[in-house]
Amino acid sequence: MCKRKWLSAAALTAVLALCPAGALPAWADPPAAIARALEELRVGDPLRLGSLTVLPLLRGVRPQELDCVTLEQALARGWLEITEKDGGSVPEVLVTNRSDRVIFILGGEILSGARQDRIVREDLLLSPRRKRLAVPVYCVEEGRWYPKGQSFGSEQNFGTYKLRAKAQAGGPEAQSEVWAEVARAGDRAGVASPTGAYQDTYRDPKVARRLEELERVLSDLPRRYPDAAGVIVGAGGQVLSVDLFGSASLFRELWPKILKSMALAALQESGGSGGGLTPQQAAELFQRLRRADFRAREALDLGVAYTFADQLRSAAALVHQGALVHLGVFALH
Numbered sequence: 001m002c003k004r005k006w007l008s009a010a011a012l013t014a015v016l017a018l019c020p021a022g023a024l025p026a027w028a029d030p031p032a033a034i035a036r037a038l039e040e041l042r043v044g045d046p047l048r049l050g051s052l053t054v055l056p057l058l059r060g061v062r063p064q065e066l067d068c069v070t071l072e073q074a075l076a077r078g079w080l081e082i083t084e085k086d087g088g089s090v091p092e093v094l095v096t097n098r099s100d101r102v103i104f105i106l107g108g109e110i111l112s113g114a115r116q117d118r119i120v121r122e123d124l125l126l127s128p129r130r131k132r133l134a135v136p137v138y139c140v141e142e143g144r145w146y147p148k149g150q151s152f153g154s155e156q157n158f159g160t161y162k163l164r165a166k167a168q169a170g171g172p173e174a175q176s177e178v179w180a181e182v183a184r185a186g187d188r189a190g191v192a193s194p195t196g197a198y199q200d201t202y203r204d205p206k207v208a209r210r211l212e213e214l215e216r217v218l219s220d221l222p223r224r225y226p227d228a229a230g231v232i233v234g235a236g237g238q239v240l241s242v243d244l245f246g247s248a249s250l251f252r253e254l255w256p257k258i259l260k261s262m263a264l265a266a267l268q269e270s271g272g273s274g275g276g277l278t279p280q281q282a283a284e285l286f287q288r289l290r291r292a293d294f295r296a297r298e299a300l301d302l303g304v305a306y307t308f309a310d311q312l313r314s315a316a317a318l319v320h321q322g323a324l325v326h327l328g329v330f331a332l333h
Contacts, residue, residue, distance in 0.1 A: 031294050031306055034317050037244065037324040038286045043232070043279040044225055050214055050266030053277040056221060057230040057244055065247045066325060068102040068125065070254060071109055075154055079103065080126075082152040088115045090139050090175075093152065097130045102302065106254060107316065107328060108164035108261075110140065111152040112199055117141040118152070119159050119178065119198070121167050123318040123326050125302040133301055138167050138178040140198035157202050158261040160185065160268075161233065161241035165330035169314045188268040201264070214263040221259075222252040230327075232285070233262060234277030235269050239285050239313070242329035250326075289315060289329070 037059075044056035074080035079099035085092045093111065097103050103126040111118045118137035126133065140159070159167065163185070166177045182198040189207050193200035201207060222228055229251050230244035243258055245251040292315065294306040303320035313332055318325040 031296065031319075033319045033322055033324050034294065034306060034327060035290045037246065037327065038290055041229075041244075041286065043282045044228070046276055046278065047218060047221070048276075049218055049233075049262055051235055051269045052240070052262060052266045053234045054218060054221075054262070055232045055234075055277060055279060055282050056225045056228045057232060057242075057282075058225060058227045059229040059248060060227075064323070065249055066102075066104075066320065066323070068104045068250070069099075070250075071103065071105045071154055072156060072257075073253070074099065074101075074103045082111060082114075083150065084114050085134060088145070090116075091136060092134045093118060093137050094132045095124070095126060095130075095135050096132055097126045097128060100128045102127060104250065104325065105135075106158070106257075106326065107168055108158040109257075110155065110157055110159060110199060111137065112155050113149045113152045115147055116144045116195075117197055117199055119163065119167050121170065122300065122305065122316060123328070124300050125318060125320055125325060127302050130301060135300060138175050140178060140182050141193075141195050142179050142182070143193075143195035144197070155199060155202065156257055156260070157199075157264075158257050159198065160261050160265040161330050162265070163198070164241070164261075164328065165314060165332060168316050168328060168330060169309065169332065185264070185268070189264075202260070207264070207267070210267055211260060211263045214266055215256075215259050218259055219256070222248070222255055231258065231262075232277070232282045233265075234281070237277060237281065238331065239277065239281065239329070240265070240331050242285070242315075242327065244324070244327040246324040246326065285329070 040060045042058040042060055044058055047054045081096040083094050085094050105124040107120055107122040109120045117140050119140045121136040163181050166181050186201050189201045191201045191204045229248050233241045292308040294308045296306050299305040303318050306317040308315045315329040317327040
């Protein structure tokens with residue numbers, strides 16, 4: 001497992017003050033990148049996806065585009081290899097970048113195959129030619145431990161916000177909580193998986209047809225909102241999840257997967273009480289996040305990872321070269 005350096009925002013500032021000019025550590029990007037990205041946002045008009053309210057997040061200032069490719073793009077081009085560690089280690093997989101490009105893997109990606117399906121715990125920005133990096137994951141297929149191929153693939157979807165929240169929050173009990181959420185997702189969808197695979201919920205023909213119907217409603221969101229760099233999702237007047245990217249192009253690439261996971265959540269959520277989510281509620285959340293005491297540590301490879309959690313939500317951000325790559329926020333209850 002990679003060694004971590006945990007620092008509060010105040011401690012990080014103190015460390016920077018001790019560094020000579022021009023000699024800042026590579027991982028010491030200031031958390032101001034998060035506040036700056038949030039301040040630049042405009043919130044679009046509320047949209048409906050079944051029982052959920054979706055608010056597009058529009059960037060007022062166009063940042064410099066991060067030159068990277070996504071997991072799906074890298075796998076399609078044969079640039080990325082993901083394998084079991086030491087023949088099989090549940091909490092980690094090995095990731096190798098065979099290309100000269102930076103690869104971005106979003107926390108919440110479902111990796112299928114090998115000895116059992118996994119969910120990626122946190123965002124990863126993988127440097128060119130990086131070999132056999134140990135990446136933390138959780139199992140999302142409790143009943144299988146035999147190989148389906150030598151490496152992992154992707155079936156182009158994410159965990160729902162509930163599963164991503166469990167994975168992002170981490171902790172000693174997280175694996176059992178992830179398995180419990182996988183089981184609940186299958187029960188809510190009326191899907192029985194022989195190996196307890198989260199992916200089997202997406203594969204079920206009836207569920208797949210219903211998801212396709214829901215996805216059509218918002219599939220063109222990036223075209224309707226060219227400046228969209230993310231979305232905030234809510235139900236019953238409560239924020240459920242936020243995905244904010246450093247650029248509109250990265251959001252466009254990942255939108256089909258985000259939409260599919262939202263559609264699955266919409267099938268399983270009741271509308272709740274308190275009406276739909278409003279732009280004002282989104283603005284209030286962003287104000288709280290700008291004041292939050294994020295903890296900083298070295299990211300798995302490139303960049304700096306920032307995390308924050310309170311009784312209501314967990315937030316995690318990846319910052320690289322002083323700019324936000326991705327911010328994910330999830331309700332804990």
